[in-house]
Amino acid sequence: MERTITLGSKSGLHARPAAVFVQHAKTFKSQIWLSKKDKTVSGKSILSVLALGAQQGDEILLKVDGADAEVAINRLVPLLEGDLG
């Protein structure tokens, strides 16, 4: 399952928002990827998510593959679109 979102967090995917996102992502069995432009990383690796260097307003492609994909998308999309803090 795929969804393109616009990153809402004021500080982009900085340490705290990235940590929050990854903590949630790890609770799902599905494989999770984030893509910005032509770069794709695992959504369960904070180091890779940070290295994405995503800023507020960036278009991010969220890809989820697995049994709990739908639940995962529903949890993760609002996180990325909202203010992760």
Add this chain to the structure above:
Amino acid sequence: MNVLRGVPASPGLVIGIAQVLRPAPPVDIEARHTGDAAGEITRLEQAIQSALLRLDTLRGAASGQTAEILEAQREMLDDPELKQGAEELINDNLSAAAAITRVAASYAEQLASLPDEYLAARAEDVREAGRRIVAELRGISLEVRLTHPAILVAQDLAPAETVGLDPALLQGIVTEAGSATGHLAIVAQGLDIPAVVGAAGVLSQIAEGTTLIVDGAQGTVTIAPDEQSLKAAREHLAATQRDKQDLQIYRDRQGASADGIPIEVFANIGSVAEARKAVEMGAEGVGLFRTELLAAQGLPTEEEQYTIYAEVAAVLQRPLIIRTFDIGGDKPIPGLDIPPEANPFLGWRGIRLALDRPETVFLPQIRAILRTAVTHDLRIMLPMVATPPEVKQARELIEQAYQNLQKAGQSARRVPVGIMVETPAAALTLDHFKDLIDFASIGTNDLVQYTYAVDRTNAQVRERAQPLGLATLRLIKQICQTGIPIAVCGQLAGDVQAAPLLAGLGVRELSVAPARVPSIKRVLSTMTLAEMQNKAEEALQ
């Protein structure tokens, strides 16, 4: 004794003993294991788990920004790709320590190359995660323990390392690396302890147990100070302690002599920030608002001035005496053409400039003040006055401005008008100003200059000016005999030796730098008015 310089990271002065944190020995990134890859991977996994446990404990004790960084570091330690990358290298025969260090370094480099400054700074957090795992592999604790009060000296201090430090024992921090805005500066400021970072040479020059004086405001570290330096530092610490106590006791009290005669203690300010400081320090009002500081980029418009005066008045909520622009040839103002002068201090400045340029200099300021006065307690003070006709002319312009505002339908209010007494002419003939002014404030800095004929910016003769000399005191005495309410706003007012003398001569308002307010209130409260008057009489002999 040796003084090292670094970057001021957190203000404060402390004398203490050094506790030195030597950096951990570097990891040999070529090191190989004995051939048991599976065993080495197990060691790595255990080390990661132990590191996670330790970090979780630290996180529990952390707050604010430190907690946020630790949270991210925890995720880094738990990052599946970090482990995976290290496992691949272990299968290639590298030791666990070498493997994890290389992987952490590679991620660190990726982050460091990002354009976002904040993300780039996280590179250090990744390296730190790597170091934590290596410490577990080596069986060494990364925890810093203070067993007695000490000044910590280190290469650098990671956020995680600051959490466990006992604030009751940590007296100061000195590091070889670091920046004024880095995490360490924030932590030290939060703990209110002195810190100096970026001090090259500290690790090689400071031995465990050495006495240090750390001056966080200056950014200096004095190693093995001599008796003189220790004495100076102790005196400074004692004075700071006294000032703190004074503030607590006197902040909310009115300035008065021991027998209750009110002697108002006001503040001299030049900005909104200083107005806030004045309120914080317990000033009863502002005796001098230096408005020429607003003209650094050019004369502000009437609207700009109105906004600023209103903001300052709102912050203050106390009487505010605004001195009209005291500009002259010594400080060029963009847009104002003051021709070069041989003697700017005796030249076209202050009220003279204002009266010669009413439309461009004087009136916009007056209008802004009269408009702000509708809702605030403001007073106007005129600088560099020498003769009564100058004040007469100024008052006519002020009244004209008031009438014009009324005619234009704008709210305005008339305010008290006073003068700075800084020329000997005004000082010697103040009684002739009686019907023209509501108050006067002695500008002792300039009055002393003109009286002793000494340029205070000239180091060759500066010491010959005598702020408490007989000539000055006689002038002040004469000024105080006119029946006009007299204040002092020069530096002399903030001097604890001088304040009682001034009050003894008849001054009933002292306007001082905001930081001086509590100690001046204190010194006034230690003497009765009669005692101050006696002191003044003695000084006049």
